[in-house]
Amino acid sequence: MILSLLLLLSFIFQPVRIKYKGGGDWYNDPEILPNITRELKERVGNIEVNPREKILTLKDPEIFNYPFLFITGHGNIVLSDDEIQNLRKYLRSGGFVYIDDDYGMDKFIRRELKKAFPDKKLEEIPFTHPIYHIFYNFPEGLPKIHEHYKGPPRAYGIFFGGRLSLLYTFNSNISDGWTDRYGDPQEIREKAIRFGINIILYSILY
Numbered sequence: 001m002i003l004s005l006l007l008l009l010s011f012i013f014q015p016v017r018i019k020y021k022g023g024g025d026w027y028n029d030p031e032i033l034p035n036i037t038r039e040l041k042e043r044v045g046n047i048e049v050n051p052r053e054k055i056l057t058l059k060d061p062e063i064f065n066y067p068f069l070f071i072t073g074h075g076n077i078v079l080s081d082d083e084i085q086n087l088r089k090y091l092r093s094g095g096f097v098y099i100d101d102d103y104g105m106d107k108f109i110r111r112e113l114k115k116a117f118p119d120k121k122l123e124e125i126p127f128t129h130p131i132y133h134i135f136y137n138f139p140e141g142l143p144k145i146h147e148h149y150k151g152p153p154r155a156y157g158i159f160f161g162g163r164l165s166l167l168y169t170f171n172s173n174i175s176d177g178w179t180d181r182y183g184d185p186q187e188i189r190e191k192a193i194r195f196g197i198n199i200i201l202y203s204i205l206y
Contacts, residue, residue, distance in 0.1 A: 013050070014050045014066055015068065016054045016055075016056055017054070018056060018070065018071045019057050022077045024073035024075040024104075024105060026077075028072065029175065029181070030053070031178075033053040035178045037050075040200055044135065044197065057083065058079065058082075063090055064093065064095070067204055068096055070097075071097065071109075076108045078112065094163075096206075097167070098167045098169075098203070099169070100169050100172075101173065102176065103148040113166075120158050121158075122158060122168060123156060123158070125157045125167070129164065131164060131202045133198075134198050135194075136197065141155065144172050146173040146182070146184075149171045151171060153170070153171045153172030155169050156170065164206070167199060174192050174199075176192070177189045177196075
């Protein structure tokens with residue numbers, strides 16, 4: 001079913017990284033989005049991609065041209081009122097945001113999301129959700145690539161109209177597995193790549 005749907009797609013997937021203020025290193029590991037985009041093309045097929053990442057801020061009206069936005073980093077993130085307003089509009093218009101805590105971001109991103117969506121909460125995503133099964137199967141939930149805190153990895157979401165519109169991964173660091181710079185075992189990187197493909201396909205198809 002998924003592959004037949006992909007045959008109908010007529011756009012070029014463009015990965016977008018969000019630049020933000022506050023001191024966190026939004027720019028870290030610049031190879032990760034190009035890498036996961038190339039893996040998407042090689043493994044799924046029927047999708048045209050531009051592996052070179054585009055860098056935008058949440059204030060840029062251009063974000064509405066893309067179904068997938070990526071945010072990562074260590075430490076603080078601060079969103080302006082204009083960025084918050086645009087983020088709300090983007091998600092309510094059907095956009096998808098993936099946030100990956102690269103260690104030290106958790107309390108700051110939770111604060112900013114609470115400001116942006118005071119009537120919403122980050123909900124833990126059940127293992128039955130399509131994002132765990134859309135292409136590769138993850139019956140036990142989120143894989144752990146790097147351990148930063150005690151306890152299991154967690155995947156949280158913000159939903160609009162029943163659709164997962166924002167994914168936040170904690171104590172997992174999926175995107176670190178999209179690069180070989182950390183010397184992770186191949187089986188660990190493979191889990192990260194597979195889950196990354198699931199995330200992107202969900203952003204396109206749902």
